[in-house]
Amino acid sequence: MRTVLRIALMVSLAVVPAFVLVGCQAAEEPEPAAPPPTEEELLHQLASDYEAAWAEGDAAAIAALFTEDGDVVNDNGHFQGRSAVEENLRQGFETIYQGTSIAIESTSVRFLRPDVALVDGTYEITGAMSPEGEDLPAIKGLWMGVDVKADGKWHISSLRPMTPVEAPEPPEEG
Amino acid sequence: MRKGMIALAMLALATGVVGLAAAQETTDEEAALKAIGSQWADAWNAGDMTAVGALYTEDADYVNFFGQSVSGRAQIEATFSEALDTVYKGAKITIETTAVHFVKPDIVVSDSEWEVTGVPEGEGPKIPTKGASTAVMVKQDGEWKIAAHRTRVAAAPAE
Numbered sequence: 601m602r603t604v605l606r607i608a609l610m611v612s613l614a615v616v617p618a619f620v621l622v623g624c625q626a627a628e629e630p631e632p633a634a635p636p637p638t639e640e641e642l643l644h645q646l647a648s649d650y651e652a653a654w655a656e657g658d659a660a661a662i663a664a665l666f667t668e669d670g671d672v673v674n675d676n677g678h679f680q681g682r683s684a685v686e687e688n689l690r691q692g693f694e695t696i697y698q699g700t701s702i703a704i705e706s707t708s709v710r711f712l713r714p715d716v717a718l719v720d721g722t723y724e725i726t727g728a729m730s731p732e733g734e735d736l737p738a739i740k741g742l743w744m745g746v747d748v749k750a751d752g753k754w755h756i757s758s759l760r761p762m763t764p765v766e767a768p769e770p771p772e773e774g
Numbered sequence: 775m776r777k778g779m780i781a782l783a784m785l786a787l788a789t790g791v792v793g794l795a796a797a798q799e800t801t802d803e804e805a806a807l808k809a810i811g812s813q814w815a816d817a818w819n820a821g822d823m824t825a826v827g828a829l830y831t832e833d834a835d836y837v838n839f840f841g842q843s844v845s846g847r848a849q850i851e852a853t854f855s856e857a858l859d860t861v862y863k864g865a866k867i868t869i870e871t872t873a874v875h876f877v878k879p880d881i882v883v884s885d886s887e888w889e890v891t892g893v894p895e896g897e898g899p900k901i902p903t904k905g906a907s908t909a910v911m912v913k914q915d916g917e918w919k920i921a922a923h924r925t926r927v928a929a930a931p932a933e
Contacts, residue, residue, distance in 0.1 A: 764841030
């Protein structure tokens with residue numbers, strides 16, 4: 601462990617002067633263009649776009665993040681295709697999800713092919729109210745998405761949210 | 775209900791656009807993919823964890839209905855083996871694949887319903903005995919393998 605720290609320190613000491621040198625050179629040359637976003641960043645952007653559209657209660661905008669044949673399976677059923685996904689969301693926004701926010705985290709990204717990513721994450725929906733106007737607890741869960749890239753843009757091909765059940769306490773020994 | 779019928783009718787129309795030859799090929803693939811659920815059940819019911827493991831890719835991952843995850847074929851085998859030795863001891867599973875969604879010709883998302891019977895009566899909290907599952911499957915050397923497997927239990931009982 602100590603060796604690792606020492607190596608890290610040596611590397612950082614070596615890198616600092618290198619940055620200073622690079623910095624001097626860059627000053628004489630035109631401003632370098634920002635590096636293109638990585639695939640991971642583009643996939644995170646997809647989640648951010650989902651959050652932003654949700655905040656507007658915009659079912660069509662969320663559905664547009666799916667492929668034409670994209671699907672969702674949730675506790676209400678299996679929604680196949682963009683229009684079915686949109687209709688399910690629209691019903692949600694008219695009822696339980698009205699005025700809510702969603703926070704989406706992507707916890708792992710695995711590429712099955714360069715243009716197909718398996719993404720896992722968590723979600724938390726807050727701000728839900730009962731029909732009587734009482735605050736409801738946050739709805740939390742996990743999700744798995746299969747995203748595909750076409751024409752330079754990632755879309756959701758399948759989305760599977762789920763609410764984990766509470767694990768029982770491990771049985772006592774003896 | 776009527777909405778469901780309309781959706782089905784629209785789906786049928788959309789499906790009709792697909793070429794007949796391609797449709798036939800897809801149907802054969804679908805049948806092969808749907809059979810994997812029962813192969814999984816047969817292997818688990820026989821206590822043959824090597825056969826269960828063989829249905830997964832080497833780097834597959836699994837997340838159960840508690841949200842606990844494991845990675846790699848060996849870990850997945852160990853997880854199901856332990857479940858069959860403990861909470862599901864002596865139990866039998868049936869798996870019915872209800873839908874197969876082609877992401878690419880060599881990648882599908884397959885959805886199933888599962889039910890376990892003969893779970894031992896324990897003193898502790900009851901273990902779920904029915905739920906749904908999703909498998910992301912990839913075609914490797916002509917064979918479909920599970921790359922990612924997720925199980926879940928419906929949050930609320932059906933109305």
